[in-house]
Amino acid sequence: KILASAAPAAIILLTFAAAPLPSKASSSSTPIIACLSHDQCAVGSICEGGRCSNPFATGCLHTMATRKGHTDATTNGVGMNFNFKRRVCNSDDRANSEKGGSSSANCEKPDFPYKEVRISPGNWDSSIVLGLIYQILLSEVFRVPVTIEMGDGKRRQDGSFYDTESRYIYPDQVYPLEQLLEADLVGGDCSLSEKPCGHLLPEAAWDKAAELSENDTTRILPTEPNGVVGEFGFYIPAYTAKRNVDFLSFYGLSGDDSRIKLANTFKEPTTWRDYCEDVDPTNCTDHDDTGISKRYPETTGEKDSYFVPNLYTGHFRVTDSSNCTKNNNTCTGNVIGPPCDWTTYVDSQMYWNDISLTLNGGSNQVNNGYSYSQMTQVWRAANATKSDILMWWWTPDIMVDEYKGATMRSIASHYLNQPRSVTGIMHLSSTL
Numbered sequence: 185k186i187l188a189s190a191a192p193a194a195i196i197l198l199t200f201a202a203a204p205l206p207s208k209a210s211s212s213s214t215p216i217i218a219c220l221s222h223d224q225c226a227v228g229s230i231c232e233g234g235r236c237s238n239p240f241a242t243g244c245l246h247t248m249a250t251r252k253g254h255t256d257a258t259t260n261g262v263g264m265n266f267n268f269k270r271r272v273c274n275s276d277d278r279a280n281s282e283k284g285g286s287s288s289a290n291c292e293k294p295d296f297p298y299k300e301v302r303i304s305p306g307n308w309d310s311s312i313v314l315g316l317i318y319q320i321l322l323s324e325v326f327r328v329p330v331t332i333e334m335g336d337g338k339r340r341q342d343g344s345f346y347d348t349e350s351r352y353i354y355p356d357q358v359y360p361l362e363q364l365l366e367a368d369l370v371g372g373d374c375s376l377s378e379k380p381c382g383h384l385l386p387e388a389a390w391d392k393a394a395e396l397s398e399n400d401t402t403r404i405l406p407t408e409p410n411g412v413v414g415e416f417g418f419y420i421p422a423y424t425a426k427r428n429v430d431f432l433s434f435y436g437l438s439g440d441d442s443r444i445k446l447a448n449t450f451k452e453p454t455t456w457r458d459y460c461e462d463v464d465p466t467n468c469t470d471h472d473d474t475g476i477s478k479r480y481p482e483t484t485g486e487k488d489s490y491f492v493p494n495l496y497t498g499h500f501r502v503t504d505s506s507n508c509t510k511n512n513n514t515c516t517g518n519v520i521g522p523p524c525d526w527t528t529y530v531d532s533q534m535y536w537n538d539i540s541l542t543l544n545g546g547s548n549q550v551n552n553g554y555s556y557s558q559m560t561q562v563w564r565a566a567n568a569t570k571s572d573i574l575m576w577w578w579t580p581d582i583m584v585d586e587y588k589g590a591t592m593r594s595i596a597s598h599y600l601n602q603p604r605s606v607t608g609i610m611h612l613s614s615t616l
Contacts, residue, residue: 227251229350238350241290243271245324274329275300275375276341290346300329302374304363304382305343307335307354308556309582314386316345333363333374333382354557358525359388361404368403389527416578418519424449424572431574434537443516443540444508449572450517451500452545453562457487459499476569488547490558491565498565500573505544516540520562520575523548523555530576541574563587 219231228239228247240247249268273291301322305315315332322328323346332343335356342351357363363382367374374381388407420431428449430436437446460468460480468480478495481487491498508515519541521530531551534541546554554562559575560583566573567587577584 271323298328304333311387337380446517447506447515452518454499456481456496490561497568500571516542523553524551
């Protein structure tokens with residue numbers, strides 16, 4: 185049977201209604217730790233070609249144990265007879281060595297001829313991180329070779345925890361059940377397939393966990409709750425809460441009396457391309473005295489971005505939908521929410537609670553929703569420009585922890601409270 189794992193779908197404390205964790209995030213980007221000198225990199229990392237190398241390429245546990253002097257079973261400090269060796273090699277290491285790389289020096293040949301396990305994470309952070317944790321445990325503790333399937337079926341190192349360039353990639357997939365079935369077709373050996381192939385899905389929300397269990401019970405193991413809990417809500421920056429205390433309450437958002445105020449406050453985010461072509465008088469060809477844009481965007485990824493560090497701070501503007509001078513009776517503010525192929529009820533929550541906020545400007549053509557990476561960009565743009573936004577988001581999540589506690593930059597832990605809020609419990613699932 186094929187291993188399938190569904191994870192964090194959990195407690196949902198929604199402002200207006202319970203909803204499951206997202207069934208889809210999106211985007212594929214390659215954040216790299218840039219550097220100019222070795223001292224700008226972490227301990228054990230060096231600056232090569234403007235990038236910090238991965239200090240854990242030989243193994244997470246091996247590297248940390250070596251630093252602390254716990255390299256054998258008598259000093260490992262974990263209370264068990266375990267030697268922190270270098271990780272075992274996988275097919276990505278062999279492929280890289282064949283191309284003239286030296287990654288094979290970072291790993292050891294497996295002691296037993298285990299078939300390689302290929303993990304198929306979804307394209308959002310918690311699924312990716314869980315996949316990397318599984319890779320560490322299997323590669324270093326259980327000595328089983330593990331690779332990460334990025335959705336294209338190609339052997340590539342950049343999705344691995346052990347990637348020598350420390351790249352962090354969003355896969356081109358959500359819940360790739362077809363990859364599990366492909367692994368079954370090739371007898372569990374994904375090296376025999378040229379198609380996307382995987383043995384394990386690290387995370388699934390409760391609704392998708394049920395689908396996983398029912399999809400093919402003869403080839404996919406049933407899922408079980410794993411106890412992870414999460415919380416959904418709508419977030420505003422701390423500075424927005426200070427400017428408009430009314431927005432911390434359902435009553436300050438609801439009703440036609442609040443419509444014009446919401447439209448004037450929550451403006452639409454602008455992509456870098458749209459800013460240069462529709463807002464900047466020189467189309468970003470001359471020096472921008474405002475400091476918003478350093479130049480015209482060069483790549484498709486840059487053109488569609490709402491925030492690019494050190495190049496584009498982001499911009500929020502009034503559009504036809506929020507222009508109350510043109511549309512006094514119908515103008516609305518903008519809410520930042522996901523595309524409709526996520527499981528979300530943003531539109532219905534706004535409508536039935538009489539809140540004049542709508543999804544506008546996102547890349548999803550069906551509901552104008554924003555992709556995962558776009559939502560994170562919009563939040564960073566808002567904080568860079570101190571613009572007001574109201575965004576649907578969840579915890580636990582990396583971005584919440586990143587901004588938590590900052591005086592003027594933290595994601596406000598102010599859920600939009602209202603008497604009819606619903607609490608729902610969702611259990612995450614996993615199988616072994």
